[in-house]
Amino acid sequence: MKARIGTAEGALQDAQREHELAMEGFSSRQRLEVETVRADSKKKLESVIAQHEDQLCELKRRFEREMDDEKASRLREINQLTSQTALDAQRSHIELDRKDREIASLQNEVQALQQEIERERKSTQGLRKNLDTASSNSVTLESSIRALKARIEFLESGREEQSQAFERLNQQMMDALAETNATKDKLRKEETLRRKLHNQVQELKGNIRVFCRVRPSLETEPQTGIAQIQYPDASEECKEINVLGQEEKSSLGAITKKNNNFAFDRVFGPSTQNAEVFDEISQLVQSALDGYNVCIFCYGQTGSGKTYTMSSLDGMIPRAVHQIYETATSLKEKGWRYTMEGNFVEVYNENLNDLLGKAEELDKKKHEIRHDMQRGKTIITDVTTVRLDSPEMVESILKRAAANRSVAATKANERSSRSHSVFILKLIGENDITGERSEGTLNLVDLAGSERLSHSGATGERLRETQNINRSLSCLGDVIAALGQGKDGGHIPYRNSKLTYLLQFSLGGNSKTLMFVMVSPLQAHLAETLTSLKFATKVHNTHIGTAKRQARVRDC
Numbered sequence: 320m321k322a323r324i325g326t327a328e329g330a331l332q333d334a335q336r337e338h339e340l341a342m343e344g345f346s347s348r349q350r351l352e353v354e355t356v357r358a359d360s361k362k363k364l365e366s367v368i369a370q371h372e373d374q375l376c377e378l379k380r381r382f383e384r385e386m387d388d389e390k391a392s393r394l395r396e397i398n399q400l401t402s403q404t405a406l407d408a409q410r411s412h413i414e415l416d417r418k419d420r421e422i423a424s425l426q427n428e429v430q431a432l433q434q435e436i437e438r439e440r441k442s443t444q445g446l447r448k449n450l451d452t453a454s455s456n457s458v459t460l461e462s463s464i465r466a467l468k469a470r471i472e473f474l475e476s477g478r479e480e481q482s483q484a485f486e487r488l489n490q491q492m493m494d495a496l497a498e499t500n501a502t503k504d505k506l507r508k509e510e511t512l513r514r515k516l517h518n519q520v521q522e523l524k525g526n527i528r529v530f531c532r533v534r535p536s537l538e539t540e541p542q543t544g545i546a547q548i549q550y551p552d553a554s555e556e557c558k559e560i561n562v563l564g565q566e567e568k569s570s571l572g573a574i575t576k577k578n579n580n581f582a583f584d585r586v587f588g589p590s591t592q593n594a595e596v597f598d599e600i601s602q603l604v605q606s607a608l609d610g611y612n613v614c615i616f617c618y619g620q621t622g623s624g625k626t627y628t629m630s631s632l633d634g635m636i637p638r639a640v641h642q643i644y645e646t647a648t649s650l651k652e653k654g655w656r657y658t659m660e661g662n663f664v665e666v667y668n669e670n671l672n673d674l675l676g677k678a679e680e681l682d683k684k685k686h687e688i689r690h691d692m693q694r695g696k697t698i699i700t701d702v703t704t705v706r707l708d709s710p711e712m713v714e715s716i717l718k719r720a721a722a723n724r725s726v727a728a729t730k731a732n733e734r735s736s737r738s739h740s741v742f743i744l745k746l747i748g749e750n751d752i753t754g755e756r757s758e759g760t761l762n763l764v765d766l767a768g769s770e771r772l773s774h775s776g777a778t779g780e781r782l783r784e785t786q787n788i789n790r791s792l793s794c795l796g797d798v799i800a801a802l803g804q805g806k807d808g809g810h811i812p813y814r815n816s817k818l819t820y821l822l823q824f825s826l827g828g829n830s831k832t833l834m835f836v837m838v839s840p841l842q843a844h845l846a847e848t849l850t851s852l853k854f855a856t857k858v859h860n861t862h863i864g865t866a867k868r869q870a871r872v873r874d875c
């Protein structure tokens with residue numbers, strides 16, 4: 320059995336091997352077949368692709384050919400159109416030029432026609448005017464003829480009475496005319512006499528006068544710091560001022576205050592307004608109009624009210640200019656015609672500046688003072704001269720000067736306190752009827768703050784300024800003192816400072832001077848106040864010789 324099983328198993332194994340071999344042969348055949356089919360398919364595919372590519376290339380070439388042809392034909396068309404358009408444009412230009420020429424010639428024709436119409440219109444107007452004149456002439460002639468006829472009738476009437484009445488009337492008219500002329504003549508003579516008398520009054524008052532003005536305390540200033548100032552004759556002449564000094568202890572222990580009494584030509588208390596002050600000086604302004612040289616100074620320490628009095632909008636400068644205008648206008652009927660010229664200069668550190676010039680030229684441009692000794696005239700080189708054609712101009716002049724000064728000022732060093740300003744007004748009057756001529760100058764001077772060097776505590780640039788101010792103020796005092804000694808031909812040191820040199824012809828025998836001493840009401844300023852009042856007293860005690868009027872009568 321076992322042997323049969325073994326044989327069967329061997330036969331099975333053999334059959335299995337044969338089967339595996341047969342399977343192997345079958346699968347390798349199959350693989351071969353698949354490979355062959357794949358290679359065939361690939362070949363076919365490649366040939367189809369190549370065929371398609373060839374077709375594509377052919378199509379592309381055809382398309383490109385067609386495109387080129389199309390492009391060329393379009394380009395031809397465009398060229399054709401362009402040249403056609405250029406031709407059209409050229410034609411249009413030519414046409415346009417022609418039209419322009421036509422329009423221009425038409426315009427010329429229109430203009431010529433308009434001018435002709437205008438000429439015609441004017442000549443018609445002229446003719447109409449002539450016609451009007453002729454007809455009014457004829458009316459006048461007619462009325463003259465009527466009047467003449469009436470007169471002839473009247474004369475022919477031969478009535479003695481009528482003729483006498485006419486003669487009487489005629490005589491009365493002649494008398495009235497003669498009387499009017501005599502009155503006019505009298506008026507002119509009276510004006511000349513008024514000038515003479517006015518000057519005599521001014522001379523009697525003294526050619527140098529001193530007014531004192533105490534400013535009110537300001538809201539910002541504490542009432543506890545106000546000095547004791549009394550006005551002993553306030554209800555009468557208003558000439559005295561008493562400043563009580565610091566407290567002093569006597570050897571017996573009693574505490575007293577020293578009376579510092581001063582007397583001037585007029586003292587104005589703190590409640591006085593600019594209008595009242597001007598009333599007092601308006602006569603001097605009149606003197607300038609009459610041909611005298613007048614100098615009005617404001618002296619005092621910084622903050623004492625000099626600028627307020629002199630150049631504020633209702634101060635002495637604007638008021639003087641307004642008065643001059645009013646007077647000049649009223650003098651017209653007496654034959655006087657005035658021209659007014661103004662300069663506004665500043666003396667700063669002994670240099671002269673033009674306050675009406677350019678701000679950037681301040682302290683840079685040099686101005687010289689030249690005197691014409693024969694004619695008694697002063698010329699400042701390169702200075703701006705303003706012709707005052709209306710009283711309102713003074714406001715713009717003051718503003719211009721203030722603006723120039725504020726450009727030059729630094730905060731710590733206010734320019735207006737540290738320099739002297741001089742407003743110079745030249746007044747030239749001519750009387751065609753009497754042949755009189757007058758030339759007067761009004762100088763309105765706002766002096767620099769007068770505080771003493773020891774009190775100012777200044778150093779550096781400020782020290783130089785203070786020294787210059789003190790020197791020029793003391794030179795002014797020296798000039799006034801020398802004038803007061805009154806020696807004919809005696810030396811007057813005008814040249815010692817720019818200010819006195821500038822005012823040479825307005826200080827002294829040939830002029831009238833008024834000094835305002837300005838006083839601050841503050842206790843803290845007491846020492847400076849007393850110094851100012853003492854200086855003013857010296858000026859007040861000076862008597863300057865008779866003023867001479869710069870006037871001459873033209874040879875007729």
Ligand SMILES: Nc1ncnc2c1ncn2[C@@H]1O[C@H](COP(=O)(O)OP(=O)(O)OP(=O)(O)O)[C@@H](O)[C@H]1O
Binds near residue numbers: 591626
């Ligand atoms: N009479 C017055 N009434 C009212 N205010 C016044 C009067 N006088 C002066 N002031 C005022 O006092 C102040 C100082 O016056 P102001 O500037 O005129 O002094 P100043 O002496 O010109 O000083 P500075 O030397 O600095 O120019 C100003 O504010 C001014 O308006």
